[in-house]
Amino acid sequence: MGRLVVSQFVSLDGVMEGPGGDNGYVHGPWTMPYWCDELGVFKAGELAAASALLVGRITYEGFAAAWPQRSGDPFSDKMNTMAKFVVSNTMADADATWANTTVLRGDMATAVGALRERDDAEILVAGSATLVHGLLQADLVDDLRLAVYPVTLGVGKRLYPDDTRLDFDLVDQVQAPTGVMLLTYRRGEARPMPTDFPFDD
Numbered sequence: 001m002g003r004l005v006v007s008q009f010v011s012l013d014g015v016m017e018g019p020g021g022d023n024g025y026v027h028g029p030w031t032m033p034y035w036c037d038e039l040g041v042f043k044a045g046e047l048a049a050a051s052a053l054l055v056g057r058i059t060y061e062g063f064a065a066a067w068p069q070r071s072g073d074p075f076s077d078k079m080n081t082m083a084k085f086v087v088s089n090t091m092a093d094a095d096a097t098w099a100n101t102t103v104l105r106g107d108m109a110t111a112v113g114a115l116r117e118r119d120d121a122e123i124l125v126a127g128s129a130t131l132v133h134g135l136l137q138a139d140l141v142d143d144l145r146l147a148v149y150p151v152t153l154g155v156g157k158r159l160y161p162d163d164t165r166l167d168f169d170l171v172d173q174v175q176a177p178t179g180v181m182l183l184t185y186r187r188g189e190a191r192p193m194p195t196d197f198p199f200d201d
Helices: 037-049 057-069 074-081 108-118 129-137
Strands: 003-011 052-056 083-087 101-104 122-126 143-149 168-175 181-187
Touching (some): 003 037
Parallel strands (some): 003 122
């Protein structure tokens, strides 16, 4: 079975929207002041480990407009040549113009579950807030790979859906010089609530 890895830039208060100032986000490119070589190594490593990219339609359209214009470096070349899957019931095959793209239609959980079952590949999910919420709600996420930025934003799309509890184990952590925490969590066993709380009111 393949592993589904959700990788996100996220603020301290859980906002994942517009890390590069995408679509005129109110806070602009909020990750840029914290960029450093360690972040570049982190992102390059996870891309190199992945055999496929899974995204929602909005993220796909943004990536497809940008990445084909770039080439000649390992990151761009991998983005442009790797298998890509876009989850959408509204996108036509003719609109999936980025190389090696397949449109997944129908029930999201069924389609992505089948994708995970195909082989032992690592499938990378980037951006795609609505898709990520659905993946978490369907308990399809194996790893959360987070770059947590030392900033609160107060407004914007958040990484976690409101109605879902999942337990994860921290398996790796690195602090970048700019204060960004690079954290990898793996889906873990549920931790039962204590029957007797150790503190009195």
